[in-house]
Ligand SMILES: Cc1cc2nc3c(=O)[nH]c(=O)nc-3n(C[C@H](O)[C@H](O)[C@H](O)COP(=O)(O)O)c2cc1C
């Protein structure tokens with residue numbers, strides 16, 4: 180792609196690299212860092228000033244050159260998405276921030292919004308200028324009360340100082356934000372469902388095309404990005420596309436956040452250069468597994484599990500390597516599954532989540548994900564299953580793949596399919612014996 | 626549900642709040658105010674009654690059925706009052722691996738409630754919920770708007786004891802990983818500044 184930075188010889192792909200510096204998360208966990216004064220003191224809104232002095236198209240090109248891809252899960256190149264916006268035609272245009280963060284295993288956006296809300300606001304201003312939108316919408320999941328309050332306070336501070344509103348930062352550009360609260364529905368994270376929800380409708384996904392750039396919020400041209408994508412833009416503008424592209428791999432550039440949970444010694448959110456191995460994330464950053472582990476989920480529960488072995492731990496955190504391994508990098512939510520955890524029980528937990536969150540719009544998902552899949556698992560776990568039931572589950576998830584209206588059904592079906600591939604013995608043991616290979620145990624340590 | 630009292634309209638004495646909410650959205654997007662209006666009622670009254678549904682429908686020029694249709698899609702709005710302390714235990718995978726099943730059992734035993742129930746006093750409701758976006762500080766217990774992270778047995782005991790005295794303690798707001806922080810609790814009252 181023209182303008183893309185290629186052939187950087189020595190990219191940063193490890194936290195051990197002395198050139199790596201925590202950037203987006205530098206002020207997460209720091210008392211008092213969320214106020215406007217604190218933000219301005221550390222150079223806040225300088226990047227927005229710089230971006231506003233550029234032509235919108237230049238900002239788009241800069242983000243394209245950085246190689247930044249969407250951090251909401253799908254990994255679509257951010258600058259390319261921005262370039263899909265039609266030329267201004269007098270209608271209102273919107274930039275929307277997807278802050279619905281509900282993919283199990285993910286919590287990177289919440290800490291950013293709670294502890295550094297101005298970083299997100301600045302990212303939205305820059306994105307707004309790039310796509311020539313004068314209104315931004317932040318759709319925060321309803322449970323994130325603290326993040327909502329912090330953002331609301333930050334917006335008020337910014338308005339009071341002319342950072343949001345008419346003629347932002349003394350320019351002739353107008354930009355303001357609408358903060359909107361969700362109400363407990365995972366499907367609102369799907370971008371078109373989010374737009375319906377924002378409009379006060381039930382959050383069913385919309386048919387695409389038209390894509391949001393053509394007809395998004397209220398049918399107006401819209402660009403939607405994840406919180407972390409937008410926060411990354413601030414630093415791409417501040418430090419340059421080369422700085423960003425010097426981290427990661429050819430396929431996946433820049434920084435991401437490994438959110439490690441499950442059976443590890445030090446669960447937590449760690450900012451990492453892409454291309455880092457899962458071994459470094461799990462062993463070095465998160466302190467290694469507590470007891471033997473048998474699998475890990477690389478990017479949130481919609482990503483199929485990988486065996487906890489040397490070959491897979493040495494894989495780099497990047498979109499392509501994960502796709503080749505039959506899974507996804509997703510949101511970066513890494514969940515480590517201990518050896519003594521019944522995999523059928525663990526997968527039932529995942530299935531139950533997607534069953535609960537299915538919106539009921541399309542038949543494959545409503546009947547397959549929301550109804551029959553959990554029932555089959557309940558039968559197995561109650562000790563009433565047969566080996567044919569295991570085959571039936573496999574058959575069902577194969578039929579579900581790619582047949583539903585939106586990717587939610589795949590998010591349930593694909594991990595189930597992979598768990599059968601890797602741990603079929605556990606399913607069959609349960610079907611034969613009526614009891615799991617690994618009985619439930621008390622995991623509440625404290 | 627049968628409405629015995631003829632309720633005074635909720636927004637009657639809150640014109641500024643109503644205007645502020647309606648004013649957030651463009652004229653052509655008035656319906657966007659639906660969820661915020663439902664939220665205000667839910668938060669104040671711990672459920673959204675039929676009378677409130679009708680009132681909100683009136684404000685937005687919708688039918689009560691349209692409002693009910695949206696309300697029933699989301700898990701935050703309740704048709705029956707929840708307790709003053711609405712205990713929501715995350716039951717999803719990371720929390721399960723950190724003991725959410727046992728945490729739920731413990732709450733059930735201690736409160737004498739099963740998920741979905743409210744006690745006779747209307748003090749506690751217990752509910753199992755899905756991933757709260759706090760997986761690295763599992764297990765998580767949300768009480769009303771507040772997250773309590775990495776809760777152990779002693780934390781639960783202390784929390785329940787405080788709530789019996791009508792106190793909702795400040796949470797520790799754990800940060801795990803980069804810039805690890807396990808407390809102290811943020812100063813009280815900072816929240817709604
Ligand atoms: C079922 C479903 C749930 C999703 N949930 C989220 C979410 O919670 N947060 C998010 O940023 N993206 C989520 N996405 C992805 C969004 O649809 C969209 O791709 C993303 O917000 C685009 O931003 P990005 O390009 O910056 O990643 C979800 C997608 C699907 C299909």
Ligand code: FES
Nearest residue numbers: 715720757759760
């Ligand atoms: S699984 Fe409980 S907060 Fe994510």
